[in-house]
Amino acid sequence: MSRKRAAEPESGSSDSPERKRTCWGVLISQGSWADRSPLHDAASQGRLLVLRRLLAEGYHANINTIDHVTPLHEACLSGHVACVRALLSVGANVNAATIDGVTPLYNCCASGNVACMELLLQSGAHTHARHTHFPSPLHEACKRGNSQCVESLLSHGADPDYQLPHLGSPLYVSCLHRHTACSKMLLDRGASVNAGRGGESPLHAAARQDCADLVSVLLDHGAEAKLRDGNGRRPVDLAPPGGETHQLLVAFEGSPRSLCQLCRLRIRDMMGPTRIKLLPLLPLPSLLTRYLEHM
Template sequence: MHILCRLYPWSGTRVGGRETFLILFSCVSDFWSDRTPLHEAAYQGRLLQIRSLIVQGFHVDTLTMDRVSPLHEACLGGHYACAKFLLDNGANRSASIHTPHLLASPVHEAAKKGHRECLELLLSYGADIDMELPVVGTPLYSACMARAAACVRLLLHSGAAVRIGCGQDSPLHAAVRGGGPNVVDILLDFGADECCRNAEGKTPLDLSSANSAVRVGLQKKGTRCGHSRELHKPI
């Protein structure tokens, strides 16, 4: 697709309008050609169709070229019954995590989309609650970035490490970036370290906007870090 885009740029030079469209359309079709009916059924939440396709011989862990599994699709869509059926039929709960694509696992997908029931299901089937992936971080980190408070609470009640996020970035840093004051409160109640510094040397308080609900929440809980130089900058 990248080669075709270079040969036929969108700059207005015509290479035969209709013909160009057909070439590009064909390329897009090839890109999606490895997405199976099982993936589509899982994403749409069609349980009966999933059952039928597996009976017909579709493998429960069929992967696309980008290593997306049907379980990924079910968790993205928040389809609990479909996810449970796939797991009951042997789906890999940690599918496609060790790949060059650094794709989030199903538990990350459920956490960041706020699909609490799917998340609880995956954890009950033994998904790694503190699985940390490059860029993606842990499921808790993903949920904090997305302000998915119900999933944050579930993960913490289920034993997720409150201080493990993405490299030196903590879940609390993620919650501040995401702008979720309720998520910040939950993390602090579970012992999050408001003084921890990320790779840039910033604390969560440093990342918060002046007069924001997030900053008020951090200060209300009694930050022990002292005043950051950032707080004294003119606004």
């Protein structure tokens, strides 16, 4: 039976044993897969004692389905930390990928479980996929607004400007889904404020979504308000007329940035994104450090 789906989970009672969940096109339906092992079920349901017994009886930690879904994938998607720890302790492949390129780390970002994510990262999980057409944990965390996951990935070396051809930059995805906290986190870590998807910038996405708070954050971090998308439109042209976002963009275009803003943007630009995170280590007055960190 095919398990490829593009649709959202089916409606119905959340307590139903046939409840289905989707993750990047892979359908997960407990008890319905012919090639699904008891170890998969135990990991998905968080049944630690059963999982340990099955491992002791000879089930391999990296046993997978026809789509290369492993028990570790299941444990991470369901957020069962103890099961994740148990599987890793017996050699589960932390970077195992399904036929769609989904990794356990990606599933952590989908479920928003930071504890599982930290275990994976400490065990050598790669923050980015091997191929740009594979799912990206950072993009998924930004899409879902899981800011703690974003912070964890960035602190373990994830590139805030990692581009996917079909999604664009993590910042663009975050703006597209109106997640201000994730966007600010990316920007504070040195993400390029104007890197979006195709000819559209993050500011275009935020303006179209009529998210004034997010637009304000982007402008404060140096977003170009006069950039035009593939259709020749500026962000102000995409904002709903008369709304708060539209008024904010009109007012910004009518007044220059302050000298304070210009100096901060120039210094951060000269430092580059790889050095921004080292700001707290510099022998600078705390007031200057906070200024450069946009605090």
